[in-house]
Amino acid sequence: MLSLVTASALYLRWLPHHGLPILLLFAVSAGAALAIYLTQRRRYGASAYGVSRERVDADVNAVLWTAFAGVALGALGIGVVLAA
Amino acid sequence: MTNSQDAPDGGAPPRGRLAERLLPGGEEPDPRFTLANERTFLAWIRTSLALLAGGIAIEAFTSDLFLEPVRKGLAVVLLLLGMLLSAGAALRWLRVERSMRHKAPLPLPLIVPLLAGAGAVAAAVVLVFVLWR
Numbered sequence: 001m002l003s004l005v006t007a008s009a010l011y012l013r014w015l016p017h018h019g020l021p022i023l024l025l026f027a028v029s030a031g032a033a034l035a036i037y038l039t040q041r042r043r044y045g046a047s048a049y050g051v052s053r054e055r056v057d058a059d060v061n062a063v064l065w066t067a068f069a070g071v072a073l074g075a076l077g078i079g080v081v082l083a084a
Numbered sequence: 085m086t087n088s089q090d091a092p093d094g095g096a097p098p099r100g101r102l103a104e105r106l107l108p109g110g111e112e113p114d115p116r117f118t119l120a121n122e123r124t125f126l127a128w129i130r131t132s133l134a135l136l137a138g139g140i141a142i143e144a145f146t147s148d149l150f151l152e153p154v155r156k157g158l159a160v161v162l163l164l165l166g167m168l169l170s171a172g173a174a175l176r177w178l179r180v181e182r183s184m185r186h187k188a189p190l191p192l193p194l195i196v197p198l199l200a201g202a203g204a205v206a207a208a209v210v211l212v213f214v215l216w217r
Contacts, residue, residue, distance in 0.1 A: 003129070003130045003133050003134075004133065006137075007133045007136065007137045010137045010140070010141070011137070014140055014141070014144045017143075017144035017145075018140070018143075018144065022140075025140070047115075050115050051115050051116075054115055055112050055115060056112070056118045056119060057099055057103065057112065057118075058103065058107060058121075058122075058181050059122075060100065060102045060103045060106055060107065060178075061102060063122070063125060063174055063177050063178075064102075064174060066125075066126075066129055066174075067129070067170045067171060067173060067174030070129055070132045070133065070136070070167065070169070070170025070171075071167050071171055073133075073136050073166070073167075073170075074132075074136055074139075074163050074164065074166045074167030074170065075167065077139055077163040077166075078160055078163045078167075080140065081139065081140065081143045081156060081159045081160060082156065082160070084143060084156075
């Protein structure tokens with residue numbers, strides 16, 4: 001989550017160089033960080049409970065959404081760089 | 085990034101449809117291994133984010149160092165690598181999770197040579213242009 005927040009701050013730093021399209025990158029990065037923040041308490045509780053009963057189900061959705069956010073950031077970044 | 089709920093009858097709780105589809109069969113591995121697999125996935129995602137941010141930075145701040153085509157090329161290479169790492173991290177997480185569920189040997193990390201090779205190429209390009217300039 002903190003990595004995504006840091007990345008979103010860096011994207012804002014490059015707003016003067018790349019213009020408004022960089023706000024898309026900021027929105028994706030900050031949005032992903034916010035989603036992680038809002039769900040982390042539930043996920044931490046589930047993990048802690050799972051460890052105590054020795055069974056933790058893999059959270060496929062969270063992994064795929066996080067990876068999708070990275071791919072989306074890359075695709076948008078390439079668009080911004082090529083359009084500059 | 086984990087889920088766990090007890091079934092009403094005290095047996096194994098039902099898994100989600102996506103989990104059943106992508107991680108079929110086998111049995112839940114030791115929770116420490118599942119959590120370690122997630123930590124490894126998140127470490128790859130952090131690397132990917134660094135590359136994604138670095139790609140934009142190269143394009144923004146190296147105009148006095150590189151010619152425009154080189155600058156854009158390096159930025160696109162870094163951004164592509166970040167994208168591939170994100171997707172590769174998810175695929176590796178899936179493959180490792182499947183292997184653990186079936187008590188099979190863990191797969192080789194294919195994204196390690198990808199990152200090493202692309203990193204070496206990018207470093208070589210930068211070195212050539214810094215020396216040549």
